[in-house]
Amino acid sequence: xxxxxxxxxxxxxxxxxxxxxxxxxxxxxxxxxxxxxxxxxxxxxxxxxxxxxxxxxxxxxxxxxxxxxxxxxxxxxxxxxxxxxxxxxxxxxxxxxxxxxxxxxxxxxxxxxxxxxxxxxxxxxxxxxxxxxxxxxxxxxxxxxxxxxxxxxxxxxxxxxxxxxxxxxxxxxxxxxxxxxxxxxxxxxxxxxxxxxxxxxxxxxxxxxxxxxxxxxxxxxxxxxxxxxxxxxxxxxxxxxxxxxxxxxxxxxxxxxxxxxxxxxxxxxxxxxxxxxxxxxxxxxxxxxxxxxxxxxxxxxxxxxxxxxxxxxxxxxxxxxxxxxxxxxxxxxx
Numbered sequence: 001x002x003x004x005x006x007x008x009x010x011x012x013x014x015x016x017x018x019x020x021x022x023x024x025x026x027x028x029x030x031x032x033x034x035x036x037x038x039x040x041x042x043x044x045x046x047x048x049x050x051x052x053x054x055x056x057x058x059x060x061x062x063x064x065x066x067x068x069x070x071x072x073x074x075x076x077x078x079x080x081x082x083x084x085x086x087x088x089x090x091x092x093x094x095x096x097x098x099x100x101x102x103x104x105x106x107x108x109x110x111x112x113x114x115x116x117x118x119x120x121x122x123x124x125x126x127x128x129x130x131x132x133x134x135x136x137x138x139x140x141x142x143x144x145x146x147x148x149x150x151x152x153x154x155x156x157x158x159x160x161x162x163x164x165x166x167x168x169x170x171x172x173x174x175x176x177x178x179x180x181x182x183x184x185x186x187x188x189x190x191x192x193x194x195x196x197x198x199x200x201x202x203x204x205x206x207x208x209x210x211x212x213x214x215x216x217x218x219x220x221x222x223x224x225x226x227x228x229x230x231x232x233x234x235x236x237x238x239x240x241x242x243x244x245x246x247x248x249x250x251x252x253x254x255x256x257x258x259x260x261x262x263x264x265x266x267x268x269x270x271x272x273x274x275x276x277x278x279x280x281x282x283x284x285x286x287x288x289x290x291x292x293x294x295x296x297x298x299x300x301x302x303x304x305x306x307x308x309x310x311x312x313x314x315x316x317x318x319x320x321x322x323x324x325x326x327x328x329x330x331x332x333x334x
Contacts (some may be wrong), residue, residue: 044104099141106145195260251322
């Protein structure tokens with residue numbers, strides 16, 4: 001990334017030899033809040049995407065991978081919350097953190113240049129693929145990891161089965177043209193659901209499935225665009241036929257949209273999707289409902305949310321990762 005673009009320096013600031021601190025006050029990590037598998041897994045996704053890795057970034061990948069493999073139990077489930085004194089606060093489960101762990105492991109298994117990292121990540125992914133979650137978003141996140149594995153290893157039966165089970169968990173899009181979504185409400189990381197269906201349609205050669213995913217994503221982009229800029233569904237969500245609030249908007253929504261549109265562009269070779277990725281990039285740069293940048297050039301950290309009064313100036317792990325993820329797409333576009 002250029003000198004004026006955010007890199008990994010804030011993520012490095014939030015990381016130590018154990019993992020990635022979840023929360024920050026301003027740019028300073030709140031160590032007593034501890035770590036979570038959710039954020040470490042997301043960190044592994046973006047670190048594994050980097051084509052050229054400096055030594056400090058390689059160490060970050062190693063740290064995050066070790067965290068996830070230690071969070072996993074013999075059944076393939078994962079613990080989520082680790083206190084600063086390295087005590088797990090919960091038992092193994094298959095909530096969102098399991099899905100995101102599978103996404104991180106699948107990305108590391110498919111994209112890392114180090115054979116031993118790919119091997120260890122694939123081992124943990126394969127073990128985790130024996131589980132299924134009752135939660136559609138957890139399955140969607142796991143499906144994104146499965147798609148990564150399948151792009152690198154098309155013969156992976158474990159990844160193929162997990163991806164198609166993720167599609168089933170998400171459900172079929174509605175036939176209602178004003179709400180072509182498989183669920184009656186939009187909550188968080190919405191674009192991930194469409195991205196999984198697009199990836200599954202592409203990798204399986206199912207043109208109807210691919211078309212359904214693209215239709216879902218196009219609608220999601222349309223309803224989250226206001227005056228040619230992004231205005232994403234806020235943290236409170238939005239239910240069909242109900243009034244929609246504008247704030248607080250979360251960076252994770254913008255990053256998920258950028259990811260999904262980048263996948264759609266790769267699959268279809270349609271440059272219109274690249275323009276939609278650029279809108280996500282522009283949201284962080286100030287093309288949003290308040291007209292303010294959503295990251296701090298001094299720290300390289302992303303702000304935690306967009307309120308009607310401006311940004312929430314805390315710079316936690318989720319926001320840092322959303323910023324880096326979106327700017328990775330900006331670099332690839334250029």
